[in-house]
Amino acid sequence: MQKATVTQRAIEQLKAMIGSGELQPGQRLPTERDLAVQLGISRSSMREAIRALTVLGALEARHGSGIYVTQLEAGDLLETFGVVADLSRGPQLVELLEVRRILESTATALAAARITRTQLAEVEDHLAAMEATDDPDEILSHDLAFHRTIAAAAGNDTMAAILEGLSSRTFRARVWRGYEQEGAFERTRREHTRILRALTAHDPEAARAAAAAHVGEVEEWLRGQLGNATPTPGDRGA
Amino acid sequence: MQKATVTQRAIEQLKAMIGSGELQPGQRLPTERDLAVQLGISRSSMREAIRALTVLGALEARHGSGIYVTQLEAGDLLETFGVVADLSRGPQLVELLEVRRILESTATALAAARITRTQLAEVEDHLAAMEATDDPDEILSHDLAFHRTIAAAAGNDTMAAILEGLSSRTFRARVWRGYEQEGAFERTRREHTRILRALTAHDPEAARAAAAAHVGEVEEWLRGQLGNATPTPGDRGA
DNA sequence: TCACCGGTAGTGGTCCGACCACTTGGCTGG
DNA sequence: CCAGCCAAGTGGTCGGACCACTACCGGTGA
Numbered sequence: 417m418q419k420a421t422v423t424q425r426a427i428e429q430l431k432a433m434i435g436s437g438e439l440q441p442g443q444r445l446p447t448e449r450d451l452a453v454q455l456g457i458s459r460s461s462m463r464e465a466i467r468a469l470t471v472l473g474a475l476e477a478r479h480g481s482g483i484y485v486t487q488l489e490a491g492d493l494l495e496t497f498g499v500v501a502d503l504s505r506g507p508q509l510v511e512l513l514e515v516r517r518i519l520e521s522t523a524t525a526l527a528a529a530r531i532t533r534t535q536l537a538e539v540e541d542h543l544a545a546m547e548a549t550d551d552p553d554e555i556l557s558h559d560l561a562f563h564r565t566i567a568a569a570a571g572n573d574t575m576a577a578i579l580e581g582l583s584s585r586t587f588r589a590r591v592w593r594g595y596e597q598e599g600a601f602e603r604t605r606r607e608h609t610r611i612l613r614a615l616t617a618h619d620p621e622a623a624r625a626a627a628a629a630h631v632g633e634v635e636e637w638l639r640g641q642l643g644n645a646t647p648t649p650g651d652r653g654a
Numbered sequence: 655m656q657k658a659t660v661t662q663r664a665i666e667q668l669k670a671m672i673g674s675g676e677l678q679p680g681q682r683l684p685t686e687r688d689l690a691v692q693l694g695i696s697r698s699s700m701r702e703a704i705r706a707l708t709v710l711g712a713l714e715a716r717h718g719s720g721i722y723v724t725q726l727e728a729g730d731l732l733e734t735f736g737v738v739a740d741l742s743r744g745p746q747l748v749e750l751l752e753v754r755r756i757l758e759s760t761a762t763a764l765a766a767a768r769i770t771r772t773q774l775a776e777v778e779d780h781l782a783a784m785e786a787t788d789d790p791d792e793i794l795s796h797d798l799a800f801h802r803t804i805a806a807a808a809g810n811d812t813m814a815a816i817l818e819g820l821s822s823r824t825f826r827a828r829v830w831r832g833y834e835q836e837g838a839f840e841r842t843r844r845e846h847t848r849i850l851r852a853l854t855a856h857d858p859e860a861a862r863a864a865a866a867a868h869v870g871e872v873e874e875w876l877r878g879q880l881g882n883a884t885p886t887p888g889d890r891g892a
Numbered sequence: 893t894c895a896c897c898g899g900t901a902g903t904g905g906t907c908c909g910a911c912c913a914c915t916t917g918g919c920t921g922g
Numbered sequence: 923c924c925a926g927c928c929a930a931g932t933g934g935t936c937g938g939a940c941c942a943c944t945a946c947c948g949g950t951g952a
Contacts, residue, residue: 463698480944499710511811514812575756715934
C-alpha cells in the first residue's frame with residue numbers, strides 16, 4: 417500500500433478525516449493551498465483528491481467561498497448511484513431492474529403501513545396528473561414523482577435514495593422509449609391505480625404484490641428485448 | 655446548464671461518450687494531452703475529469719500505458735458503494751442494514767433455489783473455517799466470504815456487488831467491534847448453520863427467513879446502541 | 893441610525909510548462 | 923534466436939500565474 421499515488425493517498429486521508437469525525441458535516445475545510453501544504457503535496461494533486469471526493473458526494477466546493485463537508489446524508493452520498501444506472505448495459509439493466517423490484521416492492525409495502533393522509537393525497541395528485549396530459553416528458557416526470565413520494569413514505573431515506581438512482585431520468589427514458597410505444601400505457605395506468613388502492617387500504621401485502629408486478633412487467637419486457645436482434649437502448653452490440 | 659465549470663462539462667462529455675457506446679469497454683482512450691485539446695481545455699482540468707470518472711469506476715488509468723474504459727460491470731461501477739457505507743453514521747447505518755436485510759434475504763432465497771453442489775461445499779468450508787479459529791480478523795474474513803459466496807450463487811452480479819459494498823470490511827469491522835464483544839458469537843454461529851441448512855435443503859422460504867433474522871439481529875442491536883449514551887462506532891456525537 | 897453600495901481581500905477555477913516515473917516495444921548484441 | 927537494454931511515449935507531480943466569484947467591511951447617503 418506504500419506505492420499508491422500521491423493523489424490516491426490524499427483521497428484516503430481526507431476520507432479518513434471525514435470518517436473519523438475529525439471533519440464534521442457542514443464544516444468548512446482549510447483552503448486548497450493550505451491542505452496541499454499540510455499533506456505535503458502540490459495544489460494540483462490536492463485538487464484532484466478534492467474533485468474525487470466531490471463526485472462521491474462527500475465534499476462540496478463553492479467557488480469563491482471554500483470547500484465544505486456535505487451533510488453526509490443518503491441523498492448526498494448515493495447520488496453517484498444514478499451514474500451506475502446510466503452506464504449499465506444489456507443484461508446488467510435487467511439485474512438493476514430486479515434489484516429495483518425487490519426494493520420497490522418492500523418500500524411500497526412499508527409505505528402502505530405508514531403513509532399519512534397528506535402523502536396519500538400527493539401520490540393521488542401525481543397519478544391524476546399523469547392521466548391528464550399527453551406530453552411523454554410530463555408523464556414520465558409525474559411517474560417518477562409518484563414512486564418517489566411512495567419511497568419517501570416508507571421512512572427509510574437510504575432506500576429512497578437508492579431507488580431514486582435506480583429510477584433516474586435518463587435510465588428510465590432509455591428503457592421507456594421502446595416500452596411505452598407498445599401500448600403499455602394503459603397497463604401502467606392500471607398498475608399504478610392498483611398500487612394506490614393498496615396504499616389507501618393500508619394493505620402492505622397487496623401493495624407489495626402490486627409494486628412487484630409493476631416493476632416486474634417492465635423487467636420481463638426488457639428481458640425479452642435482449643433476446644431480439646433489435647439493439648436495446650444502452651445495449652451497444654459487440 | 656451553460657454556466658457549469660469546464661471540468662464538470664468535460665466529465666459529462668466523457669460520460670456521454672461512454673454511455674452512447676462511442677467508447678467501448680476495455681477500449682483505450684486518447685492521451686490526456688490529446689483529450690484536452692479535443693475538448694478545448696487544459697490538461698489539468700482534463701485530468702480532474704478523468705480522476706472523477708476513475709473513482710466512479712468507469713475509467714482506469716495505467717501509469718505509462720494509457721487510460722482505459724473499464725468493463726463497466728457491476729463490480730467496477732458499484733465499488734463506490736463501499737465508500738457510502740464507510741462514511742455513514744448513526745441512524746443511517748441502521749437504514750443501510752435494513753436495505754441489506756432486504757437484499758440479503760432475497761439473495762439467500764434465490765441462492766437456495768439455484769446453488770450448485772460445488773458452491774454449497776464452498777459455503778460449508780467458510781463456515782467450518784470460521785469455527786476453527788479464534789483470530790477475529792480471520793473469522794470476519796470467512797464471514798464475509800460466507801455471504802459473498804451465497805450472493806454469487808443467487809446469480810445476480812449487480813445485487814452481489816451492492817451487498818459487497820454493504821458488507822465492506824471497514825463497515826462491518828466498525829459495527830462488529832462492539833457486537834461480538836457481547837457474546838453474540840455463538841448466536842451468529844447458530845444463524846449461519848441455519849442458513850446453510852436451508853441452502854442444503856434448497857428451501858428458499860427457510861433461507862429467506864434465516865438470512866433476514868441474521869441481519870435483523872445485528873440491526874436490532876445497533877438500533878439499541880443508538881439510544882444509549884455510549885457513542886456508537888461511526889456516530890460522532892455532536 | 894440604518895440601509896445601501898462599492899471596494900477589496902481571499903477563495904476556488906483554469907491554464908501553462910516543466911520534469912518525474914513507469915510501460916512498452918523495438919533494437920542491439922550475444 | 924533470445925535476453926537484455928534503451929528510447930519514445932504515457933500518466934503522475936509540481937510550481938506558479940492569472941481569472942472568476944464570494945463574502946465581508948467600510949463609507950455614504952437618506
